[in-house]
Amino acid sequence: MSTIKEILEPNRVKSLIHEGGVKTIPVGVSARHVHLSPEHVEVLFGTGYQLQIHKLLSQPGQFAAKETVMLAGPKGVIDKVRILGPARGKTQVEVSLTDAHRLGVSPPVRDSGDLAGSSPITLVGPNGSIYLHEGLIIASRHIHMSQEDALDFQVDDGDNVFVICQSERQIIFSNVKIRVSPNYRLEFHIDTDEANAAKLTNDDNVVILKTT
Known part of the structure; x- marks a missing residue:
């Protein structure tokens, strides 16, 4: 040892x-991004909307979507945050600590999917907005x-x-x-x-x- x-x-x-x-x-290197549930895709982009592929990612089956959203926190916003597809079971937002300071939030460092008690954040799309009571993390x-x-x-x-x-x-x-x-x-x-x-x-x- x-x-x-x-x-x-x-x-x-x-x-x-x-x-x-x-x-x-x-x-x-993973820049700030969003994973959306199918329900939240429709809230932000419209009923029946499907994410469009911008480019394929290194992990099989994963892609950067053409669509982006705005993240809004107590102290600021970050526009044009890329959505990664395909849609998954629960919406998750991943930012860096620098991003968190800009937004005015204090997300925990967590493994992907470990969202219980994580930070709230607002997502704004062209068709609507979502307030997540939890779902914002800094990825481990x-x-x-x-x-x-x-x-x-x-x-x-x-x-x-x-x-x-x-x-x-x-x-x-x-x-x-x-x-x-x-x-x-x-x-x-x-x-x-x-x-x-x-x-x-x-x-x-x-x-x-x-x-x-």
């Missing part, structure tokens, strides 16, 4: 990144993996790992949760605040380190 001191040693980090056979994981950083990837990296669904960033501003992220599903493509997901802090962009690569 590696200690925190060993992990933070620069030579240790370099050897993990550069030694032969080390497997890397591509980065996916995580890694998507297929079952084959999990075997390859010797991790299990729900494990927490360290992520080592090979960038000019080298950062080690702790408590990064592994999410395993046959529907996932290998990718490390962080928000824009975290990416900027580490000077990471889409398709950069990172390595993981288990400590238990």
Whole structure:
């Protein structure tokens, strides 16, 4: 088992990144976005409305929609926030901490789908608006993996790992949760605040380190 001191040693980090056979994981930077339930799609865009594909995302079956909404908080608004499709069971809004300050809200850091007791937010579309009593979060950083990837990296669904960033501003992220599903493509997901802090962009690569 590696200690925190060993992990933070620069030579240790370099050897993990550069030694032969080390497997890397591509980065996916997640900007602010909204997932809508089918009912809320209709409230915001009209009865019978279907989200239109703007571009496909790296995760299979997921897409950035052509449609956007405005987020309204107690202190400000953010316009043209992209909706991600397809529609899902419950509406969820994901922002960065910087976005939260702009809106005047204090959302918790949560795993996707863990919305109980999360922050309220108002969504405004061309056909109507919705006040969510809960549903606004800052998404926890995580890694998507297929079952084959999990075997390859010797991790299990729900494990927490360290992520080592090979960038000019080298950062080690702790408590990064592994999410395993046959529907996932290998990718490390962080928000824009975290990416900027580490000077990471889409398709950069990172390595993981288990400590238990």
